[in-house]
Amino acid sequence: MQLTIKAEGEHVNVLSHLLAKNPYRLYERDVNGHLVRLFFSHFSTNFVEVTIFVTPDPIELSRNSARSFDITSYINDREFAVSSIFCTFLRSALGTALNGKPKDPYLPWVDHPFSFEFSFGPLASATSLSLLKRLFEPIGFSVSTHFAEQKAPLTIKEKSSAQMITLKGRTTLQTGIRQLFVLIPVLDDYKHYFIDEKEIDKMKRYGEGWLDDHPERAYIYEKALRFKAIYDHTQQKGDQPIKETVIRLNDRRYETIIQKVSDLEKKASVVDLGSGEGKLTVKLGYVKGIKELLAVEPSEMAMTRALRQFTKRTQESDFLQPTPIRSSLFYYDNRLQNKDVIILCEVIEHIEEYRLPKMMKMILTNYRPHTLFISTPNYEYNQLYNMGDGYRHSDHRFEWTRDQFQTWCKENNTGFYDLTFTGIGEEHEQFGHPTQLCHFQRKETD
Template sequence: MQLTIMATGDNVKAISYLLSKNPNNLYERNHKGHLVRLFYSKCSETELEATIFVTPDPLELVKSDANSYDITHYINDREFAVSSIFCSLIRSALGTALNGQPKEDYAEWVTHPFAFQFDFGPVVSALSDKQLCDLFGPIGYEVTITRPEIQYSFDMKEKSSARFISLKGLKTLQEGLRHLFVLIPVIDDYKHYYIDEKEIEKLERYGEGWLEKHPMRDFIYRQSLRFKEVYSIVENKKPEKMKAEKESKVRLNDLRYEKIVDAVRDMNARSVVDFGSGEGKLSVRLGFVEGIKEILAVEPSQSASLKALGRFDKVKDKETFVVPETLWGSLFYYDDRLKNKDAIILCEVIEHIDEHRLPKVMDTILHDYQPKALILTTPNQEYNEVYDMDDVLRHADHRFEWTRAEFQQWCAARNHRGHYDLRFEGIGEEHATQGCPTQMCVFERKVDE
């Protein structure tokens, strides 16, 4: 992960004083086990090019007692992608420029605009190219997005899903860096550090003079603050009409849960397996379904399971609530405890698994576990056009996304023994030609089977 700062024109050498880094020396610091380096490849009165990059320690990224057994930490791109982690690691090195406080002799250059080009990457994000352009375009940048060519020894894809972003604009150095330090975490799919009210203060400080006027201001705040409790502090400053409009729109995730709960209720299920249960949001809802006696929440991530336990603990004393049992497990490992249940649920799970591994998973579920019903939900790739996401997947961790026809054909192929009847439904607001954002298949075991 790296950021290259380039500038051309008169007096660009002054930028080195704003960065407070000597062009003749390699800047190198160890920041909590991660190596941060900055060097100049060009530095003259009319041309400057400086690159800052990080060589992280992947073990330091996950070192904490709470996550020490969380295998999902070792299956990610965090140590390679430009992200909130990258920003936190380079902030100290660029602090003088970010705060606009060079030595007094060079203070006049803080407010001087230069013809900058900022190149950074690789970026791994669920945002589309259009959304990325919409973040940087309104604040005066010409945006170029590229994907590196790749060559596999097997037939997979010709271009990487990772992208590199180049921004050109007439800016002060402080402006440019503050734009990056606000918007790179927005591009990131999650933040690795604790988010509280101080994050709002940082956004207001770095966003002064431009963020309030940005057309994607609300989106930037939502992506930056993430947690409902923190974002609500900003939301409460809005006029009542705007808040009412936001509250009236039901989130797609809630619609998925409602649809699944209705399906489980209609089949009078008494025992349910929530595979890939995450933080337990769906399992909690299932716990209030009349007639259910057993819920197994299966999840490979220890940190997610701990959050689920906290969520269950808050409602465990409520009348009629069935407390889910959390199990550490994976779709790839057989578990005799999951056999012969009334329903197994995979809510937005299959698209996170390599496609060639799914047939084995489905055979295990349908022919070894043999539930009375299997409920699958997955994104409808056709609906991405409605989201202006034609060229990217909805989440950086998705291995694929299928059209409705592809999903139906795949489900039919997985039912190769013919033991189940299949029913397909859409979830979310339906588009006239692109269907619903989420598609669902319910496998129902035939009575004579």
């Protein structure tokens, strides 16, 4: 995947300073196992051509360490196509240009417009030329596309589904790069991670000076943030309250569970089952009344990261150091028996459905906690993220509607627990909450 920048006219050689790159050297960096190269194929006073090219490691993309890129399989075209993933590499290579902070003698050139041609791709997207024009023409670019011909001996179709996009217009380097940084994710049909405040801040920062007046502003917010409530709100009230409309779902989820645990009379012993990197466990460590806190996780990598978080708080007197346990959800572990609270926070959707009844039987029959909390995504709410039939994370084996989740909880209840269903996150009148929670409370007569 690549981005090529061409500029013509007087003094275009100053772009090397705005990019903070030596035109006579190859820039090469490793970003999470992926090789990022930047090189000048032509450099003179009147003409500059520079290309940012990424050679991904497809095996690295399939590992846990690359999950930030939201890819789990390297047998696809994603690692070769310009996408929202590509913006991560752009930010590492073009940080000086994005932020407009070259060395002091070149600061006046940050606001100087040049005649640019930006070519990027291949773009694996169903975006039409008509839509591309609606996105780029209002900000001063002409648009053209090119589909590569298939060269494979077994031709399934004449043209590739991936296209190259070329933009031409007069703008500053910083503005042009920022516009690409915002609009490439809009073109990417694959991006679907949940929006948080960092994403909103990025949109506001890189969209400053052009996005507010864009005729497709609502569509850009909808597609880039994948959160319909945000762009609806921007239409109603303008720019001011965007950040206020979104509370990070992870934080809301943790806060809700922490509050529910805090409200329990019996909470001396708590198990975070499937604790991952320990984000919830750390918060539980500050809850008064907990005297034993077990962080149970089968992944060695995740447990190692969790231990770093626990160790950072060793000297805090009000923090209860968790006990890390390497264990599986599917094999009996007597260390988890008869605890006050067991928590499964966003865990079950990562497990094949047919394996869940065995897990539930072990928890409710063998471990017999006084309280069990289970949270999982509400599939109905995905419609607000414009995800189609997709799941919120590529590692999810399923996502349930509210009826499906409640039916499953009731079917797997041993009869010794009362069930209470609640939602977490901003409620929608039709689709409910983004996260659903079941509270299993053991009956006193048990």
